[in-house]
Amino acid sequence: MTALGTEQTHPSGVDQERRLTTPIPGPRSMALMERKVAAVAAGVGTTMPVFAVRAAGGIVVDVDGNHLIDLGSGIAVTTVGNSAPRVVEAVQRQAEQFTHTCFMVTPYEGYVAVAEALNRLTPGAHDKRTALFNSGAEAVENAVKIARAHTGRHAVVVFDHAYHGRTNLTMAMTAKNMPYKHGFGPFSPEVYRAPLSYPFRDGDLDGPTAARRAIDVMEKQVGAANLAAVVIEPIQGEGGFIEPAVGFLPALAEWCRANGVVFVADEIQTGFARTGDLFACDREGVVPDLIVTAKGIAGGLPLSAVTGRAEMMDAAHAGGLGGTYGGNPIACAAALAAIETIEQDHLVRRAREIEALMTERLRHLQSDDPRIGDIRGRGAMIAVELVEAGTREPDPALARAVAAAAHQQGVIVLTCGTYGNVLRFLPPLSIGDDLLDEGFDVLADALAAAR
Ligand SMILES: Cc1ncc(COP(=O)(O)O)c(C=O)c1O
Numbered sequence: 310m311t312a313l314g315t316e317q318t319h320p321s322g323v324d325q326e327r328r329l330t331t332p333i334p335g336p337r338s339m340a341l342m343e344r345k346v347a348a349v350a351a352g353v354g355t356t357m358p359v360f361a362v363r364a365a366g367g368i369v370v371d372v373d374g375n376h377l378i379d380l381g382s383g384i385a386v387t388t389v390g391n392s393a394p395r396v397v398e399a400v401q402r403q404a405e406q407f408t409h410t411c412f413m414v415t416p417y418e419g420y421v422a423v424a425e426a427l428n429r430l431t432p433g434a435h436d437k438r439t440a441l442f443n444s445g446a447e448a449v450e451n452a453v454k455i456a457r458a459h460t461g462r463h464a465v466v467v468f469d470h471a472y473h474g475r476t477n478l479t480m481a482m483t484a485k486n487m488p489y490k491h492g493f494g495p496f497s498p499e500v501y502r503a504p505l506s507y508p509f510r511d512g513d514l515d516g517p518t519a520a521r522r523a524i525d526v527m528e529k530q531v532g533a534a535n536l537a538a539v540v541i542e543p544i545q546g547e548g549g550f551i552e553p554a555v556g557f558l559p560a561l562a563e564w565c566r567a568n569g570v571v572f573v574a575d576e577i578q579t580g581f582a583r584t585g586d587l588f589a590c591d592r593e594g595v596v597p598d599l600i601v602t603a604k605g606i607a608g609g610l611p612l613s614a615v616t617g618r619a620e621m622m623d624a625a626h627a628g629g630l631g632g633t634y635g636g637n638p639i640a641c642a643a644a645l646a647a648i649e650t651i652e653q654d655h656l657v658r659r660a661r662e663i664e665a666l667m668t669e670r671l672r673h674l675q676s677d678d679p680r681i682g683d684i685r686g687r688g689a690m691i692a693v694e695l696v697e698a699g700t701r702e703p704d705p706a707l708a709r710a711v712a713a714a715a716h717q718q719g720v721i722v723l724t725c726g727t728y729g730n731v732l733r734f735l736p737p738l739s740i741g742d743d744l745l746d747e748g749f750d751v752l753a754d755a756l757a758a759a760r
Pocket residue numbers: 384444445446447449472473474475542546547575576577578603604
């Protein structure tokens with residue numbers, strides 16, 4: 310088993326300790342940043358101005374030799390750890406055999422095996438089928454295509470604070486204008502937005518009542534008979550790690566079932582052990598008709614999937630789904646190795662241990678810091694919402710300042726949220742407790758310094 314406790318080395322040889330050899334960014338990163346600015350489109354931003362050369366366990370090493378604590382996992386992707394041993398071995402073996410044939414031309418077993426694994430692991434014991442794609446957004450688009458083909462209806466309902474991607478349809482589905490949508494319209498039609506359950510900002514609205522509020526919008530503004538799909542992240546990612554109140558998701562799923570609407574769970578960020586369950590829907594026993602996965606599925610290789618009820622998945626005509634690279638053989642080999650790692654190394658349990666450590670540290674900080682308005686999330690997907698002390702007024706400047714101070718001290722931390730005031734923690738599940746603790750020491754100092 311890889312480093313889970315206090316080991317200071319890692320099988321990869323990457324020392325598991327924070328080590329700053331230069332200011333952040335160092336001279337080599339600064340030189341590369343100059344080349345980036347001259348060569349890469351300005352719209353492709355970076356969170357930190359450092360360039361990576363290696364990563365393993367809970368550490369990312371930059372070109373200047375700085376060892377950074379990774380509390381981001383490349384936005385929830387390297388759940389099994391960076392260059393996880395089984396993934397590396399599977400990728401090497403597959404690359405030597407063949408790199409591409411196109412599954413739609415001459416298929417290969419790896420694709421089928423990934424489909425079988427997803428059909429086995431995703432919620433629900435019903436007959437399932439899977440189709441593979443490259444990115445999360447592409448899979449979300451395909452889930453909508455499948456729902457439309459199955460129902461013969463057009464409308465799609467999404468939620469406040471949602472994030473589903475940056476393609477044209479998924480920009481329409483994403484809530485936040487800046488930076489995701491601004492100036493990029495017009496957007497795809499027939500996308501409607503319903504209110505979410507957001508316990509920190511909803512007062513005492515309970516889950517079923519919040520669901521009723523959303524259902525009213527669907528019934529009055531869209532009409533169930535026009536509605537192909539309801540698409541929802543069981544815990545919102547970019548929107549601020551918003552976890553709906555208990556009972557919200559089951560009530561929505563139930564309404565969808567009663568009205569012939571396809572209930573789609575976007576588990577791109579929450580899937581594959583991240584939230585302390587294999588899938589976030591498992592916690593309340595919600596069984597989505599279609600589930601969309603990506604990110605943690607393949608240890609860092611680009612792969613995404615739509616998995617769901619056989620009769621829905623089979624509604625699209627032959628040739629209607631697919632793409633040149635979807636289910637690339639190397640990505641499939643990586644996915645099988647990542648899934649084996651999750652199962653063999655008990656990473657669902659590890660995510661819950663990480664949750665306990667992170668929330669304990671954060672609750673301690675919150676006990677004498679009224680700027681920490683809310684601590685939420687599950688597993689290794691935890692966030693704090695920062696507010697002006699003692700109020701619910703978002704404080705994005707504080708989130709920016711704390712993240713920047715943590716970056717300076719060699720800790721990779723991401724922000725998110727509609728109001729930009731959320732710090733989110735998404736460590737790889739291969740991180741050791743010592744590194745996690747140290748990361749939160751740095752964070753505590755950064756919060757104190759920003760008082
Ligand atoms: C919930 C959710 N849906 C969709 C996407 C889009 O995935 P991708 O960036 O792979 O297109 C993301 C990415 O952050 C996500 O978190």
